[in-house]
Amino acid sequence: MEKFVRLSAKACPLPLPNLNTDQILPACYLKWPRSKGLGSVLFQDLRFDGDGNVKDFPLNQPIWKDAKILLTGRNFGGGSSREAAVYALYDHGFRCVVAPSFGDIFAQNAVKNGLLTAIVSDVDITDMAAAISANPERPVVVDLDSKTIACGNRIYEFEIDPVSHNQLLNGWDDVDLTGSYRDRIAKFSTEHRALRPWVVPARE
Amino acid sequence: MSEPLTLIDKSWFAHEIVRRDDGASLLWVDRHYVHEGSFHAFSQMKESGRGVAEPGLTFGVADHYVPTHGRDQVIANPEIAAMVRNLEANTAESRITLFSLRDPRQGIVHVVGPEQGLTLPGLLIVCGDSHTSTHGAFGAYAFGIGASEVAHVLMTQTLWQRKPKRMRITVDGAATIGVGAKDIALAIIAHVGADGAQGHAIEFGGSTIRALSMEGRMTLCNLSIEAGGRCGMIAPDTTTFAYLKGRPYVPKGDAFDRAVDDWSALVSDPDANFDREVKLDGNIIAPIVTWGTTPDDALPIDARVPDPAREANPVRAKYLRDALDYMAIAPGRKLTEIPIDRVFIGSCTNSRIEDLRAAAAVLAGRVSKVPGLVSPGSSSVKRQAEGEGLDRIFRDAGLEWAESGCSMCVGINGDIVPPGERCASTTNRNFRGRQGPGARTHLMSPAMVAAAAVSGHLADVRPLLAGRKL
Numbered sequence: 001m002e003k004f005v006r007l008s009a010k011a012c013p014l015p016l017p018n019l020n021t022d023q024i025l026p027a028c029y030l031k032w033p034r035s036k037g038l039g040s041v042l043f044q045d046l047r048f049d050g051d052g053n054v055k056d057f058p059l060n061q062p063i064w065k066d067a068k069i070l071l072t073g074r075n076f077g078g079g080s081s082r083e084a085a086v087y088a089l090y091d092h093g094f095r096c097v098v099a100p101s102f103g104d105i106f107a108q109n110a111v112k113n114g115l116l117t118a119i120v121s122d123v124d125i126t127d128m129a130a131a132i133s134a135n136p137e138r139p140v141v142v143d144l145d146s147k148t149i150a151c152g153n154r155i156y157e158f159e160i161d162p163v164s165h166n167q168l169l170n171g172w173d174d175v176d177l178t179g180s181y182r183d184r185i186a187k188f189s190t191e192h193r194a195l196r197p198w199v200v201p202a203r204e
Numbered sequence: 205m206s207e208p209l210t211l212i213d214k215s216w217f218a219h220e221i222v223r224r225d226d227g228a229s230l231l232w233v234d235r236h237y238v239h240e241g242s243f244h245a246f247s248q249m250k251e252s253g254r255g256v257a258e259p260g261l262t263f264g265v266a267d268h269y270v271p272t273h274g275r276d277q278v279i280a281n282p283e284i285a286a287m288v289r290n291l292e293a294n295t296a297e298s299r300i301t302l303f304s305l306r307d308p309r310q311g312i313v314h315v316v317g318p319e320q321g322l323t324l325p326g327l328l329i330v331c332g333d334s335h336t337s338t339h340g341a342f343g344a345y346a347f348g349i350g351a352s353e354v355a356h357v358l359m360t361q362t363l364w365q366r367k368p369k370r371m372r373i374t375v376d377g378a379a380t381i382g383v384g385a386k387d388i389a390l391a392i393i394a395h396v397g398a399d400g401a402q403g404h405a406i407e408f409g410g411s412t413i414r415a416l417s418m419e420g421r422m423t424l425c426n427l428s429i430e431a432g433g434r435c436g437m438i439a440p441d442t443t444t445f446a447y448l449k450g451r452p453y454v455p456k457g458d459a460f461d462r463a464v465d466d467w468s469a470l471v472s473d474p475d476a477n478f479d480r481e482v483k484l485d486g487n488i489i490a491p492i493v494t495w496g497t498t499p500d501d502a503l504p505i506d507a508r509v510p511d512p513a514r515e516a517n518p519v520r521a522k523y524l525r526d527a528l529d530y531m532a533i534a535p536g537r538k539l540t541e542i543p544i545d546r547v548f549i550g551s552c553t554n555s556r557i558e559d560l561r562a563a564a565a566v567l568a569g570r571v572s573k574v575p576g577l578v579s580p581g582s583s584s585v586k587r588q589a590e591g592e593g594l595d596r597i598f599r600d601a602g603l604e605w606a607e608s609g610c611s612m613c614v615g616i617n618g619d620i621v622p623p624g625e626r627c628a629s630t631t632n633r634n635f636r637g638r639q640g641p642g643a644r645t646h647l648m649s650p651a652m653v654a655a656a657a658v659s660g661h662l663a664d665v666r667p668l669l670a671g672r673k674l
């Protein structure tokens with residue numbers, strides 16, 4: 001996994017609450033293999049109407065085409081566990097989503113793919129969005145180690161759980177890491193089955 | 205004396221292999237369910253050159269993409285056919301048991317696991333699907349995960365997680381006639397909010413919950429995720445053990461008795477601490493429907509939808525306007541005046557035998573004013589319902605009786621609500637476009653969907669139950 005250290009990029013404000021994973025990536029694209037790239041259908045139904053016409057939506061504006069930071073509302077990524085919602089954001093170019101809260105499964109999926117989910121207050125989101133509207137070209141700087149976002153003339157602190165913080169900073173691969181515990185896993189599994197024989201599926 | 209523990213703590217510690225300094229725990233996974241959507245995970249596993257660590261603990265079900273019509277024919281849509289074939293190939297290669305399209309045990313993963321006795325109290329269960337919380341109804345610690353985590357479980361039978369906070373939701377009092385688990389769940393979601401339980405594992409308790417059947421408990425735990433909860437669980441009791449006894453994968457004879465002894469200890473200690481407590485009065489819960497685009501937009505059927513003009517908070521007012529606009533409902537309109545275009549009875553939330561009986565009790569001898577689809581939660585529920593003559597009631601009412609699958613809950617098998625149409629649905633998500641692009645969804649119980657069907661608009665089921673045998 002790619003490490004996340006520091007990011008300096010344009011931030012696109014999308015101040016809507018409850019953008020669940022069905023909105024981020026509608027279910028009809030879940031069949032697509034990752035190799036196809038899911039960036040083109042990110043927020044598909046919010047960006048286009050049923051006939052494919054462009055709607056008034058921030059990501060449709062040329063200025064935000066190369067934004068790498070998304071600034072959004074409360075409860076982002078709730079709902080379905082589809083990791084492809086993270087793939088769509090990532091494939092579109094996003095590396096960080098800033099919001100007051102995230103769906104739990106989405107946040108876990110994000111970190112596994114090197115996408116930072118930074119938690120800031122509602123007030124700070126509004127504040128940052130105003131600063132960005134005043135000067136959209138000015139880059140926003142996210143620093144993971146110090147957990148800060150420099151936006152406009154201010155520095156904002158963000159929250160992220162310590163496990164995700166560690167994983168993103170180090171670019172750890174979970175499976176490799178788990179491999180280093182192989183003996184403890186084997187011992188646990190033997191003891192677990194002896195202690196609770198019913199955990200093993202009975203034969204039909 | 206050791207510190208009193210909650211059911212959540214006990215379940216967690218029984219599966220914790222190691223805990224790192226940063227708070228991440230490596231957990232052992234007892235059961236892993238996969239479905240067509242798990243293909244990303246199988247690809248990740250193959251790319252890394254590894255195999256499945258414990259194929260005997262993983263079970264596959266074809267549900268998300270399966271057709272609900274013409275099961276004996278080849279699947280017409282090549283992309284959908286490929287999704288099912290892919291699951292068959294991936295599970296066969298890894299020696300994972302699969303309940304595929306034509307298996308008599310096929311159905312929606314969260315209906316099939318419990319039905320086959322694969323879901324048991326005290327197990328840690330994961331699946332690449334957010335409604336895995338359903339299995340918590342048995343006192344299992346069960347939660348949804350994404351593709352990378354599914355791949356990790358396939359390769360190691362373990363998972364890295366951070367221990368969530370603990371929340372207890374207590375509902376006391378006798379639920380009134382016409383009020384079921386779905387109404388209780390929607391009342392809870394409306395109370396705590398669609399993200400109110402984020403970061404928390406939930407334990408449900410209280411007399412209203414205890415009185416629920418296993419089907420009802422599954423509906424409730426299923427909807428934990430719609431309050432944002434990581435998982436929802438109910439301590440196992442005699443209702444749980446009676447449901448499990450004799451099911452195919454449940455221990456038999458002495459082994460069952462021994463298991464029941466162990467399972468009976470799966471309760472929160474009397475003085476155990478929760479990070480958050482929520483209490484609701486079960487007596488006053490009325491039949492509930494959703495009016496908007498998140499599950500917490502839920503109100504008792506005799507209410508009116510909100511009026512944004514009366515909302516002081518401008519952010520909330522904008523949300524209300526957008527939601528009403530999408531739903532094409534005038535501000536302040538009475539819920540019972542909202543006409544519907546079709547109904548759907550199905551999904552992992554409400555498609556079990558008890559749900560079908562509840563809908564049939566309302567529909568018997570009546571005719572639906574709108575078209576609709578009934579998709580039983582599993583092929584076995586379908587056979588049981590047909591044995592009880594429920595299929596005839598649905599058909600006579602003018603509804604379609606179909607095969608089992610996720611169907612119109614998510615629409616990816618082709619069963620969609622056409623753009624702009626309004627559907628009274630027993631499903632779990634009223635998100636924009638969830639049942640198809642431009643579809644408008646009202647969530648409610650199976651009995652309330654039946655009431656809407658025979659009325660042609662959202663309606664209170666209670667008067668329709670007068671004089672009926674339930």
Ligand code: SF4
Nearest residue numbers: 335551552610613614
């Ligand atoms: S029925 Fe709906 S919510 Fe349940 S598993 Fe299938 S798609 Fe998901």
